[in-house]
Amino acid sequence: MAIIRVEGIAKSYGTHQVHKDLTLSIERGECFTLLGPSGCGKTVLLRLIAGFETPDAGRISIDDTVVADPAAGIYIPPDRRGLGVVFQDYAVWPHLTVFDNVGYPLKIAKRPKNELKERVMESLEMVGMSGLERRLPSELSGGQQQRVALARALVANSSLMLLDEPLTNLDANLREEMRFEIKELQRRLNITVLYVTHDQEIALAISDRLAIMDDEGRIRQTGNPWQIFERPSDPFVFNFMGIANFVPVRRAGEAYLVGRGEQLIPWEPPKGDAAEWVAGFRPSDVQIAPQGIGLRGTVKRASFLGAMMDYLIEVDGAHLRTSIETHEAISKGLMFKEGETCVISFRDLLWFNAQSLTEVVKQ
Numbered sequence: 096m097a098i099i100r101v102e103g104i105a106k107s108y109g110t111h112q113v114h115k116d117l118t119l120s121i122e123r124g125e126c127f128t129l130l131g132p133s134g135c136g137k138t139v140l141l142r143l144i145a146g147f148e149t150p151d152a153g154r155i156s157i158d159d160t161v162v163a164d165p166a167a168g169i170y171i172p173p174d175r176r177g178l179g180v181v182f183q184d185y186a187v188w189p190h191l192t193v194f195d196n197v198g199y200p201l202k203i204a205k206r207p208k209n210e211l212k213e214r215v216m217e218s219l220e221m222v223g224m225s226g227l228e229r230r231l232p233s234e235l236s237g238g239q240q241q242r243v244a245l246a247r248a249l250v251a252n253s254s255l256m257l258l259d260e261p262l263t264n265l266d267a268n269l270r271e272e273m274r275f276e277i278k279e280l281q282r283r284l285n286i287t288v289l290y291v292t293h294d295q296e297i298a299l300a301i302s303d304r305l306a307i308m309d310d311e312g313r314i315r316q317t318g319n320p321w322q323i324f325e326r327p328s329d330p331f332v333f334n335f336m337g338i339a340n341f342v343p344v345r346r347a348g349e350a351y352l353v354g355r356g357e358q359l360i361p362w363e364p365p366k367g368d369a370a371e372w373v374a375g376f377r378p379s380d381v382q383i384a385p386q387g388i389g390l391r392g393t394v395k396r397a398s399f400l401g402a403m404m405d406y407l408i409e410v411d412g413a414h415l416r417t418s419i420e421t422h423e424a425i426s427k428g429l430m431f432k433e434g435e436t437c438v439i440s441f442r443d444l445l446w447f448n449a450q451s452l453t454e455v456v457k458q
């Protein structure tokens with residue numbers, strides 16, 4: 096059952112239209128991520144749901160209550176939407192202790208002192224910060240400060256949390272640790288989390304479902320991490336989720352030929368009616384060999400990246416990135432030099448229609 100429903104939302108700033116007819120629903124108890132390039136409108140959407148912005152058109156409901164609907168004159172302010180919110184720039188207050196930081200929303204809501212104390216202590220325990228309540232933020236690490244912000248969002252006992260890039264200011268190790276903690280917390284407390292990020296790895300790691308937004312603020316695909324990564328709906332999603340190769344393929348009678356050349360691609364498109372296709376694959380989907388069956392190519396660039404060898408291979412005018420573990424390359428005699436010829440085959444290949452690629456190539 097949906098806990099958040101966004102229906103046909105539009106939002107502009109001056110002449111800049113950020114959202115146009117955007118529809119989305121988030122199910123109770125899931126961790127849902129909005130993932131998209133910088134500036135695509137993720138934060139604006141979160142702020143619309145939280146109530147810090149009002150839509151120009153459309154309707155937003157939380158828990159079956161309409162919280163924003165300009166046509167019907169409905170707008171419910173943030174503090175009455177029952178949400179916990181952690182924004183990227185929603186820093187902890189430096190002059191307040193951990194206790195006072197976390198208790199602030201309850202103080203504003205004029206909750207009785209004993210209830211406030213009990214709930215602050217509970218929230219601090221949830222994020223593993225018990226015993227540090229008298230400290231000032233300056234006496235905490237970055238990760239601990241982030242946990243204070245999380246505890247402050249949790250203190251309202253909300254079953255719905257909105258998190259906007261809460262890990263951006265942390266170093267790589269801490270970011271990795273915290274993303275598992277957030278996921279763990281979400282499961283343990285059985286809360287719904289709407290998470291906003293432009294980091295693909297975080298999104299894949301924590302989400303039950305995610306929506307991929309493009310630069311125009313449109314949702315390109317919604318699905319679980321496996322569907323988004325393995326079954327992207329279009330080249331934009333495929334490209335956004337990691338390094339992607341795209342190769343033009345054209346039909347010649349019953350056969351399909353690669354690039355501008357005459358080599359046959361040993362895979363068939365799903366439906367045989369179009370004359371032009373684009374085959375998409377990741378560097379790790381390519382197998383490379385000195386000879387054998389497959390497409391013949393030339394190694395244009397060989398880069399040693401530590402754990403991986405990265406090769407750029409030209410096949411009939413198309414340039415393809417491939418990668419192979421350095422250990423495997425050494426043990427199987429697959430250390431190629433620039434200028435050498437090779438043969439490539441595919442572990443996996445996706446087919447896209449030829450027109451859908453132009454917008455990705457443009458970028």
Ligand SMILES: Nc1ncnc2c1ncn2[C@@H]1O[C@H](COP(=O)(O)OP(=O)(O)OP(=O)(O)O)[C@@H](O)[C@H]1O
Binds near residue numbers: 108132138
């Ligand atoms: N208050 C505002 N006034 C004018 N323009 C705004 C305002 N808030 C956001 N925008 C514009 O709306 C667009 C979307 O911004 P938003 O912050 O939602 O992007 P984002 O996807 O969250 O990006 P990032 O990942 O970099 O945080 C941007 O072009 C931004 O400049």
